[in-house]
Amino acid sequence: MRRALAALSWVAGAVALAVLPTTVGPYYTNVFVTFAIFSVFSVSLNLLLGYTGLFSFGHAMFFGAGGYGTALALKHVSGLALLPAVGAGVLASLVLALVLAPIVVRVSGTAFAMLHLAFSQVLYVLALKLRAITGGEDGIGNFPIPPLNIPGVASLPMKDSPQNFYYFAIVLLALSLWLMWFFTKTPFGQVQLAIRENAKRTDYLGFKVPQSKAVIYLVSAAFAGVSGSLYGLFHNLVSADGAFGALVSFAPIINIMIGGIGSFMGPILGTALFLVIEEVTSRFTERVELVIGLIFVFVIMFAPLGVLGTAKMLKQRWLAGRTARDAVQRAA
Amino acid sequence: MDQTTAMYVAQGLHGLAYGMVLFLIAAGLNVIFGMMGVLNLAHASFFMLSAYLGFQFVSITGNFWLALLLAPPATAICGVLMERFLLTKVHAFGHMGELILTLGVAQIILAAVKGIWGTESLPLKMPPILEGRVTFAGLDYPIYRLFIIGLALAILAVMTLLLYKTRLGKIVRAAVSDAGMVNALGINIPLVFMMVFGIGIWMAGVAGVAIAPILTVFPGLADQVGMDAFIVVVTGGFGSLLGAFVVSIIFGLLSSYGVQFFSQFASVLIVGFMAIVLAIRPNGLFGARDA
């Protein structure tokens, strides 16, 4: 019965996604694409943060690498197809992660967070200064966006068709989410959790902790790269601020904190909530820092487990209370 | 000395001055981290807040010295309030909690500063006595920068004395090593934490007022100088005051010579230096403490 219900809700969800552009119009379709991109980005960070206990402040590096990788590939390689272009972005992220992995897997805790902040600063500065390559402050814009060629079936233009792009992005992002979900369900996913709980014991049980961290790091970076690449394609622009700026760095952390750090869906819920909060507060104040700051402070002080985490905790308490009440009743 | 040497020395002194300012900020950050394990991401924001408060004091009284005297303690009080009422509540969530909280406070301070004083950059006039230049060994050099170097060294000397010659200093040094043990010995650790936190912020506050006449007061101060100070701490090594000192000076010199010779790429030079150090020693040049 449960299985039937679950299957039904998946189908309903798929149908809803399919008809979304035609139902809600272009503005909200674009909002949804942004939501989807940042969901994947946030979930990719949560693989490091929530699942492995590695706090990265500069995850934007991989987001940005994805964007620049794709943009540069499309700009310089004439005739490059769409999927390989996204691939170029993912590759850029992976290369960056491979370069950094040997350093970062040997540190943990605050050092890890700080190293990332430092490195993402490096990249931000490089993106600004290496004008010849990155276009500096203006970034790379108006690069060609090829149509999606499904050999033998169709060629879907992407450039000025928000609807086509929506479908393309959603499929790619949904696939990313599913892959990350599956990743957490593998035996390796258990090693992730073990490292988070007790890295020392994990070592004593025979697991190679630095190498395992490196694998998680690469996977997390790759998916951040996917989201960054799609973001660049979506706006047809990659710039230092848009790719590595503070907001991009903080957004996934906020999303994870609001939604709940201990679950897969938490960051996705958090992304949605934060978008709503942003939308609402932007009518009252321009000071986005104030909103972000207040959210950080309030959430960490009063609801550090996020919405999903707090809900789960409350449910467990209620359940425990009910078991106790039942026991008392039976005893009476 | 001849013209070219004079120019190099001048640049060097510029760098030294900036390095000293960085050190004032980084030192506080480092001691707070070493003792409490808390990386205060709002540290640079307090630095900036003090500059703004200094500007306000000067606007009201017209007296730079009053600003230098009053703004840092005022900022330190804000810092201690944050520590007492907010930071202590999130210890349960470990480092991540503290990072997020201080990050939040940093954003709030930024918003407050923009809201109260606007986004334009504001001037803070240095006192007339420090204007002008002084000539020595054939070099004509602005007095104010020498003042900054002197002020920083004086504070450093006082702090070193406090740390190594007083009972309180001994307690603090012990607490940096093992706060739990010191607590077990009956010493009021929360009070010690609060004091050290306050002094750390005070030092950053002094740096804020001191550098304001040169950099002017603007909302990007925290990010700009803060990032440099943070890089100093990371490169020098968490918890190592010596590392912070050495790297501050290197950075100051790199940034001023860098600007002269590489203009655009000076900042690349600095982050490049950091990247190289971290690649070889991920815990910083002198760092030993594992977070």
Place this chain on the structure above:
Amino acid sequence: MNILETRGLFHDFSGLQVLSDVNLQIRDGERHALIGPNGAGKTTLFNVVTGTYAPSRGQVFFKGRDVTGWAPNELSRIGMGRSFQITSTFGRLSAFQNIRLAILSKRGIRFSLFRSVDKMREITRETEAVLDRINLTAERDRAASALSYGKHRALEISLALATDPELVMLDEFAAGMSRDETHYAVDLVRRLTEGKTVVLIEHDMDVVFSLADRITVLHRGEILATGTPTEIRHNQAVKDAYLGDLEV
């Protein structure tokens, strides 16, 4: 054959000499207790042998191989297990998940990315078997940190044993237990370590005399004596060091 041997082992911490010329010999299949007053260097010896850190001087041999300076995970993979005096499990993971990790490592499944772990029946079965042997089947889905102290300790010991090591190093496995819990734990250890070599750090002499085939006494970083329980009981040097309070 000596399954474990240390030769000329020295270790110091910033000038403080903690181990001096320790030549430990553990025979294949025996249960060997390591005793001595606090600060004698027992845990340091454990740490050096199990790879927590490399010794300042000297060598460690395991199954005839020089493993000096090897990392804990490398030692685990060639058959050495270790438990901790202060319980060190995966707190928020269930008892089932805890044991399963050890089983996965035993089976060499450390980087597997392509299967769903919950669907691996063999693994599940083995994990359940272990849980059954330590009587934790009822609590299999409870978080490790939510277990009662005794059961948490049982999990702790079991983690060290679930990778099926040939040599298991137990650091005060009965730490903090009541009389009854200790009896139960001794029985558990005896059952679970059948056919294995055991080295245990112990303060409780009852435990030592009911489990150990041989005893090594460590005092101020040096081996004072090695021998059977009877020999040790009557050893004058040991008595002097302990002022005769080894009487049981």
